[in-house]
Amino acid sequence: MFSLFGVPAPLLFGQLLLGLINGGFYAMLSLGLAVIFGMLNIINFAHGAVFMMGAFVAWMLLNYLGINYWFALLLAPLIVGAFGFVLEKTIISRLYKLDHLYGLLLTFGLALVLEGLFRNGYGSSGMPYQIPAVLSGAVNLGFMFLPIYRGWVIVAALVVCIATWMLIEKTKLGSLLRAATENPALVQAFGVNVPRLVTLTFAGGVALAAFAGVLAAPIYSVNPNMGSNFINTVFAVVVIGGMGSIFGAIVSGFGLGVIEGLTKVFYPQASDTVIFVVMVLVLLTRPAGLFGKAT
Amino acid sequence: MKISRRTLLGATAAGAVVPWARPARAADGVVRIGVLNDQSGPYRDVSGLNSVACVRQALQDYGAATRGMTVEVLSADHQNKPDVGAGIARQWFDRDGVDMIIDVPTSSVGLAVASVCREKNRAYINVGAGTAELTGKQCAPTTIHWAYDTWMLAHSTGGATVKAGGDTWYFLTADYVFGHDLERQTTGFVTAAGGKVLGHSTYPFPSTTDFSSFLLQAQATGAKVLGLANAGADTVNSIKQAHEFGLTDKTRIAALLMFITDVHALGLATAQGLVLTESFYWNMNEKTRAFAMRIKDKTPNNMPNMVQAGCYAGTIHYLKAVADMGVAAAKASGAATIARMKAMPTEDDAFGTCHIREDGRVLVPAYLFEVKSPSESKEPWDYYKLLVTTPGAEAFRPLADGNCPLIHA
Numbered sequence: 132m133f134s135l136f137g138v139p140a141p142l143l144f145g146q147l148l149l150g151l152i153n154g155g156f157y158a159m160l161s162l163g164l165a166v167i168f169g170m171l172n173i174i175n176f177a178h179g180a181v182f183m184m185g186a187f188v189a190w191m192l193l194n195y196l197g198i199n200y201w202f203a204l205l206l207a208p209l210i211v212g213a214f215g216f217v218l219e220k221t222i223i224s225r226l227y228k229l230d231h232l233y234g235l236l237l238t239f240g241l242a243l244v245l246e247g248l249f250r251n252g253y254g255s256s257g258m259p260y261q262i263p264a265v266l267s268g269a270v271n272l273g274f275m276f277l278p279i280y281r282g283w284v285i286v287a288a289l290v291v292c293i294a295t296w297m298l299i300e301k302t303k304l305g306s307l308l309r310a311a312t313e314n315p316a317l318v319q320a321f322g323v324n325v326p327r328l329v330t331l332t333f334a335g336g337v338a339l340a341a342f343a344g345v346l347a348a349p350i351y352s353v354n355p356n357m358g359s360n361f362i363n364t365v366f367a368v369v370v371i372g373g374m375g376s377i378f379g380a381i382v383s384g385f386g387l388g389v390i391e392g393l394t395k396v397f398y399p400q401a402s403d404t405v406i407f408v409v410m411v412l413v414l415l416t417r418p419a420g421l422f423g424k425a426t
Numbered sequence: 427m428k429i430s431r432r433t434l435l436g437a438t439a440a441g442a443v444v445p446w447a448r449p450a451r452a453a454d455g456v457v458r459i460g461v462l463n464d465q466s467g468p469y470r471d472v473s474g475l476n477s478v479a480c481v482r483q484a485l486q487d488y489g490a491a492t493r494g495m496t497v498e499v500l501s502a503d504h505q506n507k508p509d510v511g512a513g514i515a516r517q518w519f520d521r522d523g524v525d526m527i528i529d530v531p532t533s534s535v536g537l538a539v540a541s542v543c544r545e546k547n548r549a550y551i552n553v554g555a556g557t558a559e560l561t562g563k564q565c566a567p568t569t570i571h572w573a574y575d576t577w578m579l580a581h582s583t584g585g586a587t588v589k590a591g592g593d594t595w596y597f598l599t600a601d602y603v604f605g606h607d608l609e610r611q612t613t614g615f616v617t618a619a620g621g622k623v624l625g626h627s628t629y630p631f632p633s634t635t636d637f638s639s640f641l642l643q644a645q646a647t648g649a650k651v652l653g654l655a656n657a658g659a660d661t662v663n664s665i666k667q668a669h670e671f672g673l674t675d676k677t678r679i680a681a682l683l684m685f686i687t688d689v690h691a692l693g694l695a696t697a698q699g700l701v702l703t704e705s706f707y708w709n710m711n712e713k714t715r716a717f718a719m720r721i722k723d724k725t726p727n728n729m730p731n732m733v734q735a736g737c738y739a740g741t742i743h744y745l746k747a748v749a750d751m752g753v754a755a756a757k758a759s760g761a762a763t764i765a766r767m768k769a770m771p772t773e774d775d776a777f778g779t780c781h782i783r784e785d786g787r788v789l790v791p792a793y794l795f796e797v798k799s800p801s802e803s804k805e806p807w808d809y810y811k812l813l814v815t816t817p818g819a820e821a822f823r824p825l826a827d828g829n830c831p832l833i834h835a
Binding site for chain 2: 139141142145146149150152153247250254255256257258259261262269275276278280281350351352354356357360361363392395396399400401402403404
């Protein structure tokens with residue numbers, strides 16, 4: 132077998148695949164962020180916290196009510212989405228007329244409060260959540276040993292990403308949403324309930340993060356800090372893809388997962404900085420991001 | 427309330443007086459203990475509020491109030507950042523009249539606070555940090571190091587693993603002083619026993635959550651042992667993912683630092699069979715059980731681990747020394763208090779009777795445990811089987827090898 136820069140090819144293929152899997156998480160999270168930013172113009176710093184809530188709700192459903200992973204995958208996004216609905220109605224909706232900075236501060240504060248509450252209740256070392264029996268075990272791909280669950284993550288992430296993209300770009304509802312972002316007054320004049328549309332968009336973005344949280348629960352320990360570990364990277368992904376660009380979020384999510392994965396082989400110490408180096412380079416050459424429209 | 431010009435002036439004048447009144451706190455006869463640790467990050471459950479509860483329990487069990495001693499306990503979150511930790515320590519000493527700082531996990535912060543205590547001549551009982559440098563090159567007349575250190579872990583867990591046939595290693599190392607220390611010391615034992623280190627991955631701390639890439643690299647080397655030179659939530663995630671990737675079929679995991687709180691987070695189904703070292707286990711004997719039961723209601727989420735028990739024992743011993751030499755003398759000099767603590771044997775429910783060495787090392791015995799399987803566990807938190815006990819005198823680095831300047835002076 133050949134090798135690249137001293138790294139044997141099987142190992143390299145394995146790392147590429149792992150990068151894609153992590154990229155799946157980045158893509159799902161940055162997708163929700165991009166949707167919320169694109170439609171509401173809110174920089175949602177609480178996104179990591181709702182990702183964490185998704186995982187915790189799955190854990191609670193299992194431990195308090197005996198509801199298994201598959202139902203949690205459906206229920207947790209609904210429950211957390213409902214929480215997002217209330218949040219938008221009561222607090223977030225007051226910010227639309229203000230500067231971006233206020234939204235950023237408010238959601239950052241919300242994230243701290245949410246994480247603090249879970250930390251008080253459940254500690255920081257995490258809760259065990261087993262991989263569902265059907266998805267446990269692994270397959271030998273020849274170049275690597277792939278846990279079935281990770282395979283499932285990449286499939287689920289792809290399906291969710293494509294479905295969201297289709298919903299926004301190809302359906303009637305999506306076109307209404309996009310129109311409402313461009314000119315809310317005009318769309319309202321056509322009899323569309325724009326505030327309701329905006330609330331549902333926020334709830335949808337939050338539900339996406341919660342879905343990713345449930346997917347992450349069996350892999351990472353379910354702990355209150357799990358979201359804040361992700362959120363910085365995910366913001367960089369959104370900026371690189373172009374703020375508000377759905378397609379950009381998906382492509383750069385997967386792409387940066389791969390870049391990060393490869394860095395872990397060649398120079399692991401830099402694996403948490405490489406994404407920011409890419410961000411700097413992208414912003415220097417294309418200030419609106421790779422797929423963003425210059426305004 | 428209506429604020430008149432007079433009240434405003436009065437308040438301003440009072441405000442101006444307050445900073446001048448503060449230095450008097452240093453000589454007011456109140457003993458102040460500062461518990462400095464992680465209260466919001468990855469080491470929160472390992473130290474955190476449970477350490478604070480243990481310090482308070484120590485005041486109660488020692489009977490500070492009935493002995494006429496007034497003791498205050500302060501606590502703060504150092505966020506695992508050396509600059510934040512050192513800043514709080516300075517503020518505590520300069521403004522709040524704190525006499526002793528205890529706990530301070532995260533080796534980088536532990537070392538930073540040690541030098542502040544030395545500079546200000548205040549007592550320092552480190553329990554939570556791992557680095558053996560605290561009693562080595564960076565030892566200080568104001569420092570005591572309680573429950574464990576990297577040398578002890580490498581010697582006990584690492585040594586036992588090599589003895590059991592694990593002679594080729596791959597390290598997964600957290601990229602800061604503790605991880606490097608632990609890797610270096612374990613490497614020493616592995617190579618001395620004729621084993622080999624096949625490689626290592628040093629990952630950014632504390633921002634890494636996915637270890638699969640490193641696990642794959644470890645797998646590719648064919649090493650028999652995966653040495654985890656990390657702690658807390660990182661260790662939990664590494665072990666979880668090693669299982670997921672089927673690493674555990676052929677590779678033994680040496681969790682070089684693991685606490686009972688981490689075992690609890692993993693669940694016995696995943697953690698069973700792991701071998702680890704702690705110097706305290708709640709279910710060891712009558713006294714440890716009695717201590718654990720006293721503290722249990724105050725820490726609803728966790729049983730105490732060796733760090734938290736160390737905070738308890740350290741506080742009791744400190745109070746004994748303060749009572750022995752008088753509050754005024756103890757408040758005047760941290761180094762003198764520490765010297766008195768070294769001269770007395772320690773005695774408490776958590777660790778029994780131990781001795782403190784000149785370099786500040788508390789010679790507690792090291793216990794090598796194996797994690798029970800779910801069927802062996804009879805009650806909540808019944809997690810460990812004792813394999814080997816190393817007496818305190820042999821559990822830690824020999825005095826001569828530490829290069830502590832206090833010894834050669």
